[in-house]
Amino acid sequence: MKIRKPLGTARLFALGFALIIFLGAVLLNLPVANKSGSIPFLDALFTACSATCVTGLSVYDTFTQFTVFGQVVILLLIQIGGLGFMTFAILLTMAAGRRISLAERINVSEAVSAGRLGGVIKLVRRILYGTLIIEGTGAVLLFFRFRTLFPTGTAIWYGVFHSISAFCNAGFDLMGAVRPGSSFTYFVGDPTVTLTVISLILLGGIGFIVWDDVLNSRFHFRRMKLHTKIVLSFSLGIVVIPTLLFLYTERSGVYAGMTPGTKVLAALFSAVTPRTAGFNTVDTASLSEAGLLMTVLLMIIGAGSGSTGGGVKVSTFAAQLLSVLSYIKGRQDVNIMERRLSQSLCHRAFCSVLLYVGMALGAGFVIAAVQPLPLKNILFECFSALGTVGLSTGITSQLWVIPKILIILLMYTGRVGSVTVFMAMTVFRNTDAARLPEEDIIIG
Numbered sequence: 001m002k003i004r005k006p007l008g009t010a011r012l013f014a015l016g017f018a019l020i021i022f023l024g025a026v027l028l029n030l031p032v033a034n035k036s037g038s039i040p041f042l043d044a045l046f047t048a049c050s051a052t053c054v055t056g057l058s059v060y061d062t063f064t065q066f067t068v069f070g071q072v073v074i075l076l077l078i079q080i081g082g083l084g085f086m087t088f089a090i091l092l093t094m095a096a097g098r099r100i101s102l103a104e105r106i107n108v109s110e111a112v113s114a115g116r117l118g119g120v121i122k123l124v125r126r127i128l129y130g131t132l133i134i135e136g137t138g139a140v141l142l143f144f145r146f147r148t149l150f151p152t153g154t155a156i157w158y159g160v161f162h163s164i165s166a167f168c169n170a171g172f173d174l175m176g177a178v179r180p181g182s183s184f185t186y187f188v189g190d191p192t193v194t195l196t197v198i199s200l201i202l203l204g205g206i207g208f209i210v211w212d213d214v215l216n217s218r219f220h221f222r223r224m225k226l227h228t229k230i231v232l233s234f235s236l237g238i239v240v241i242p243t244l245l246f247l248y249t250e251r252s253g254v255y256a257g258m259t260p261g262t263k264v265l266a267a268l269f270s271a272v273t274p275r276t277a278g279f280n281t282v283d284t285a286s287l288s289e290a291g292l293l294m295t296v297l298l299m300i301i302g303a304g305s306g307s308t309g310g311g312v313k314v315s316t317f318a319a320q321l322l323s324v325l326s327y328i329k330g331r332q333d334v335n336i337m338e339r340r341l342s343q344s345l346c347h348r349a350f351c352s353v354l355l356y357v358g359m360a361l362g363a364g365f366v367i368a369a370v371q372p373l374p375l376k377n378i379l380f381e382c383f384s385a386l387g388t389v390g391l392s393t394g395i396t397s398q399l400w401v402i403p404k405i406l407i408i409l410l411m412y413t414g415r416v417g418s419v420t421v422f423m424a425m426t427v428f429r430n431t432d433a434a435r436l437p438e439e440d441i442i443i444g
Contacts (some may be wrong), residue, residue, distance in 0.1 A: 015054060017081070018414050024048030024077045031069030042404060049408045051077035053415035054308055056171020056278030056390020057381075057407065059397050063176030074172055075161055081415065082168025082204065082308040083131065126207050126215065131167070132400045138200045145192045150177070166200035169309040171278020171390030188281040189262035195271055201277040206231055207304030226339050227315060231304045234318045238301060242271035242294055250288040254282045270299035274298035276309035278390020285393040296380060299387040300356065310388030310414045312356050319349035363410055367403040385410035
């Protein structure tokens, strides 16, 4: 009996996130959530979508605009969006003592990219405990640093808020208390804040299924599944290499005048945060052209599958890169670590990247046609939104109505998943058994 229903699951994800975003927008639109009275509903919707989709793009500075109530709403949206609303719903169901149905297990398996039903509830428990431990540890470390700048109560709240925001790769911050729109630029040379935030971003971005496999293998790399090996190996590479490149491209630019230690911290942060986190310790708009391009490439790659981050995903990037290398070498199979990747998997990887880039460029074209803004800033904003990154060159607050709506749609699609959105919108599926005659065309 066939019990797996991907189309229904896709629609559930899409509608569930949409409902949470709408409810969040209603709450953020209330006068009690704002320090200057209610805000336009479109701006509230933009903020709610950015928080739920763990993006970080915002029309307003979070600290300056929103009251504690509004900040709590944003934090709850971030936590729900980061864990995935289905995972969050299952956690509430478990807390209530209700039995988890088969359909719910299937949905959770899809949500965390588990690929199996067995052990899903155990995985959800690990997600809960792991999230509490990691976010709690991050909050404590940040508290000890923040209490030197703020009152104890404020330091506790800031520690909790930024720990959750960093782990969920959300990019929202309350550093407007220091300087509006500054993010973590005040702490560019502070190892406690910088390294804590980097660690939270990376732990939240590798994917829950990777957590599970690392624990099951007892940290023995050889015993891990191929997916885990690829995610960990490629993640290390796309942190180290960009860090070195940022040190070179920004040496006489935005890093000029910094001490060597501060430059290393700034470059490391610049390499990690485009992986869908959205914080910054240097002014993004002040990066060199090469630095901006590298940031866009990192935003496209993103985080791990089934994680709190976005992008095309590390494993997708790896599959595509390996496919290209195999083609260049004239090999029919795509091999890595004594394993062969299927042709259908590599095909899906190429389709995913093409959809991703196509949507960002398409939205960028429309925004450029509607509103006169520098093209590089528009494209940076679009890739940031679709990758649920949150970095910006500073044009977010300047966007007109149509560009704002497009950015909202990009953030939503980036979190739910481009393929999932298209599946949810598809009413009819091609079930024809007959196949047409094959004929080749000239390539290249």
